Amino acid sequence: MTIQTRRERERAERERLIVTAARELAEAEGWDAVTTRRLAEEIEYSQPVLYSHFKGKGAIMAAVAVQGCADLAEEMRAARTAAGSPREALAAVGGAYTAFARRRPALYDVIFTLAVDLPFATPEAPPALQDAFGELLQAVLPIAGDGEDTGLLTETYWAGLHGLVTLMRSGRLPEEAHEQRLALLIGHFVPPGTS
Amino acid sequence: MTIQTRRERERAERERLIVTAARELAEAEGWDAVTTRRLAEEIEYSQPVLYSHFKGKGAIMAAVAVQGCADLAEEMRAARTAAGSPREALAAVGGAYTAFARRRPALYDVIFTLAVDLPFATPEAPPALQDAFGELLQAVLPIAGDGEDTGLLTETYWAGLHGLVTLMRSGRLPEEAHEQRLALLIGHFVPPGTS
DNA sequence: CAGGAACGCTAGCGCTGCTAGAATTCCGGC
DNA sequence: GCCGGAATTCTAGCAGCGCTAGCGTTCCTG
Numbered sequence A, B: 001m002t003i004q005t006r007r008e009r010e011r012a013e014r015e016r017l018i019v020t021a022a023r024e025l026a027e028a029e030g031w032d033a034v035t036t037r038r039l040a041e042e043i044e045y046s047q048p049v050l051y052s053h054f055k056g057k058g059a060i061m062a063a064v065a066v067q068g069c070a071d072l073a074e075e076m077r078a079a080r081t082a083a084g085s086p087r088e089a090l091a092a093v094g095g096a097y098t099a100f101a102r103r104r105p106a107l108y109d110v111i112f113t114l115a116v117d118l119p120f121a122t123p124e125a126p127p128a129l130q131d132a133f134g135e136l137l138q139a140v141l142p143i144a145g146d147g148e149d150t151g152l153l154t155e156t157y158w159a160g161l162h163g164l165v166t167l168m169r170s171g172r173l174p175e176e177a178h179e180q181r182l183a184l185l186i187g188h189f190v191p192p193g194t195s
Numbered sequence C: 001c002a003g004g005a006a007c008g009c010t011a012g013c014g015c016t017g018c019t020a021g022a023a024t025t026c027c028g029g030c
Numbered sequence D: 001g002c003c004g005g006a007a008t009t010c011t012a013g014c015a016g017c018g019c020t021a022g023c024g025t026t027c028c029t030g
Helices: A002-029 A036-043 A047-053 A057-082 A086-103 A105-112 A127-143 A150-169 A178-189 B002-029 B036-043 B047-053 B057-082 B086-103 B105-112 B127-143 B150-169 B178-189
Strands: none
Touching: A002 A036, A002 A047, A002 A057, A002 A105, A036 A047, A057 A086, A057 A105, A057 A127, A086 A105, A086 A127, A086 A150, A086 A178, A105 A150, A127 A150, A150 A178, A150 B150, A150 B178, A178 B150, A178 B178, B002 B036, B002 B047, B002 B057, B002 B105, B036 B047, B057 B086, B057 B105, B057 B127, B086 B105, B086 B127, B086 B150, B086 B178, B105 B150, B127 B150, B150 B178
């Protein structure tokens, strides 16, 4: 029994090693630099080892995405709970979201633009994804107008944030006015008179 | 002179052939299917011919993007000029934008998510891109609040639309509630009391 | 009709994700 | 202590990618 468990433990550790190496390499040099050969070299094993842990490169990226999404959820939670008014909370979460996207672009990309084989808007979605969406939802809840579907409103706010960061990071929107655009978005989501 | 001009004409025609073939192939089978070998086969020339017209695959995609953006601008213009009130115009342009993205996903991707070597938010941006943005701007102008920067407001509205379509098309937002989310976005951009 | 330039082709480079099958390592029973 | 078998890891290679050097042909010009 001990041998079996030791092997399983080593295997699990190596799996974490792969995910960590992929994340660090992507954050350091971008996802283009993350090839299976490079990754194998990084973890000091041969390529096929990767495929004994993951179905393919996409699955490794998905694992990185889930891990990164937990970070994002945590940062949004911290921002939200530190804020005072509902309006401040909405702005804080939006600011945390876009700040994450700009500070860790490779991580943001793999969560929200690249990897596709992750279930998203379903109950089977990984908890980390649901947590991140939940943070947005908590921030949107208090500022929802009468009769507005909170889930849909959250999705719409999320889309606004996502559009801002993706267009900016791909050079389609100039960086310098980001804060002003973010303020405009938030301002249009908060009903007038909400403190 | 006639020989020279004939050659130039044939060259220009072949260039259009390349761009058209790339666009049709992408729209039919997605950009993954657009390889230089496949493209060469499609136009019945060898691969290197492509590189005598374009610097690389990216440049071909950029050409498709510019051509597609003209279509988008045209559709938004038609929607805007057919609308009655400012609110209807904003909704019509937003609807035309998202409808374009859903009807021609490959084209939308190459304009707004894939190709990067196009100047966007500068005076050197291709006219087609500026036209498309101009249509959005024309729709946003009448509903801008006092003291709001119209350009920034347009960019923010654009980001909202872009976020909606990209998250939906990548499976991160469910398709069915699209119209409701779009209505929410538009509703939050139109000041209350604007007819 | 010959010389030369312009043109398009064949062939190939280094890279990608991924995999079949050989080789090695390690554990359990005698 | 040692050997057979199972589990594991590696070497080697496939098909395809974007891109290019250099050869062969074709066609215009003097």
